[in-house]
Amino acid sequence: MPHRFDFLVLGSGVAGLSFALQAARHGTVAVLAKRERAESNTAYAQGGIASVLAPTDTFDAHIEDTLVAGAGLCHRDAVEVTVKEGPGRVRELVELGAEFNRRSTGEFDLTREGGHSARRIIHSGDITGREVQRALLAACDEQPNITFFPHTAAIDLILDRRTPNPAAHRCLGVYALLENGDIERFLAKVTVLATGGAGKVYLYTSNPDVATGDGVAMAYRAGARVANMEFYQFHPTCLFHPEAKSFLISEALRGEGGKLRLKGGATFMERYHPLGALAPRDVVARAIDAELKRTGDECVYLDMTHLGRAFLMERFPNIYATCRAFNIDMAVQPIPVVPAAHYMCGGVVTDLDGRTTVPGLYAIGEVACTGLHGANRLASNSLLEGLVFGYRAVKVAVEELRTHAPPKEEPPAWDSGSAVESDESVVVTHNWDEIRRLMWNYVGIVRTDKRLMRARRRLELLREEIRDYYWRFKVTRDVIELRNIAEVAYLIVDCASRRKESRGLHFTLDYPHTDDHHWLRDTVLSREL
Ligand code: FAD
Ligand code: SIN
Secondary structure (H helix, E strand, O other), X not given: OOEEEEEEEEOOOHHHHHHHHXXXXXXXXXXXXXXOOOOOHHHHOOOOEEOOOOOOOOHHHHHHHXXXXXXXXXXXXXXXXXXXXHHHHHHHHHHHOOOOOEOOXXXXXXXXXXXXXXXXXXXXXXXXXXXXXXHHHHHHHOOOOEEEEOOOEEEEEEEEOOOOOHHHOEEEEEEEEOOOOOEEXXXXXXXXXXXXXXXXXXXXXXXXXXXXXXXXXXXXHOOOOEEOOOOEEEEEEEEOOOOOOOOEOOOHHHHOOOEEEOOOOOEOHHHOOOXXXXXXXXXXXXXXXXXXXXXXXXXXXXXXXXXXXXXXXXXOHHHHHHHHHOOOOOOOOOEEEEEEEEEEOOEEEOOOOOEOOOOOEEEOHHHEEOOOOXXXXXXXXXXXXXHHHXXXXXHHHHHHHHHOOOOOOOOOOOOOOOOEOOOOHHHHHHHHHHXXXXXXXXXXXXXXXXXXXXXXXXXXXXXXXXXXXXXXXXXOHHHHHHHHXXXXXXXXXXXXXHOOOOEOOEOEOOOOOOOHHHHOOOOEEXXXX
């Protein structure tokens, strides 16, 4: 028998939990998470949440900074909604019990990050995301209407295909793989993708293992519109250490005065942008990439030594302790850093209420392309987006409870056909590695038509092989994820190949300039059904 709920939420990060908490007032809610429910990009967020909370700050300034970072492609309405509704959502988080740093006067301690013209980042030390998720999970646990299903991976969306018009096929829920290997149906009147980003598409990433772009891949396969996948954000400063698995060194360190230096100690960011080390992220990541290529060095350095041990330990306890664990004492030596894939600015196209182009399907948080980020996300705008759109989507989704009765016939149970246990798991590990490596080498911070073409050819072959494997062998989580990263990688290459200019996060040597005349628009893809 299928599991039935009013609302089905795929993902337990800031966006999914914000939605679940509000939706629980109107009906039953299932929240699926691929691993433990606290494992998500949200849990690793360090810097904080950008929000206009200081009396000296203004909505106009936050809007302007977001638009500038977005390099002409932000949708102004999405920016206005996020910035103006943000402070209300942040205050609700505080009411739920989320603890943020305060000054001795009791006001929030606001920090600064790249591209922001003011101090407007509310933070919880350097583990803001963990605190946000803790508070939201605790609040969800008080709601009897919410049921969590950890270790449950959605495989594909179930569509009601009874009408001939594919555009009218309504989403009825998902097939999902349970920990014991069973595949079950989760059905709902409203299905919400809150599956986060896809950093694992790249060899080096700040993201945890769950970030494999499942939501984008599932939505695209179901015919949803997807946009702006060429704009993958690379965070300039991840710890460079063979065992650190791309641990993030927050931009807030530069906000507090950290200096980027080359091996010999010289600073270089002033040669690239008037804001120096606090330039927008795309500029800093490209500058580091250029310096590494020029010098042949393996990393650059973030110098915090002038700020003193006591301040560093108090303000950045997690980063300080993690560096110490790798034998780096940031109070006396600069931290070795390199860029890594960090944030997916594109995603599943939605309106201002989280509705996708598939009826009954919503997308919120990093998986969505609301128009807020344009060609480059402003630092700390994504936790904010998750809070704002998680809340907004509920308001329209509850209407669907009234207006849409589920079909009388049940969608069919999962059919494994003649699939058998795999005896070739090496195919999965090999292809997984190949995709991530080719994306890093050919579709990274600096692109060319030739590299994109190479990536496309290889991905076409890999996708064919993965498709064959997927139908021949029993589904496992590794195979689901591999199939999805291959899909997302292809979407990134496709979008990047279409955009014949450089803008925001998309930089190509073949078209190094921004061309507003032809390209001041989103790159939108949807599968022929
Ligand atoms: P996530 O928090 O990533 O949650 C995704 C959820 O979906 C997880 O529960 C996962 O298990 C689940 N899921 C995925 N696929 C499936 C599937 N197939 N089936 C079932 N469940 C699935 N942003 C800021 O604004 N400020 C910051 O300071 C900041 N710092 C960051 C630091 C790091 C190291 C990283 C990685 C990101 C940071 N970001 C920051 C970005 C921000 O954390 C994310 O964009 C945001 O948390 C995404 O939230 P989300 O709810 O959309 O997705
Ligand atoms: C950071 O702390 O540098 C990450 C902030 C973000 O990604 O918004």
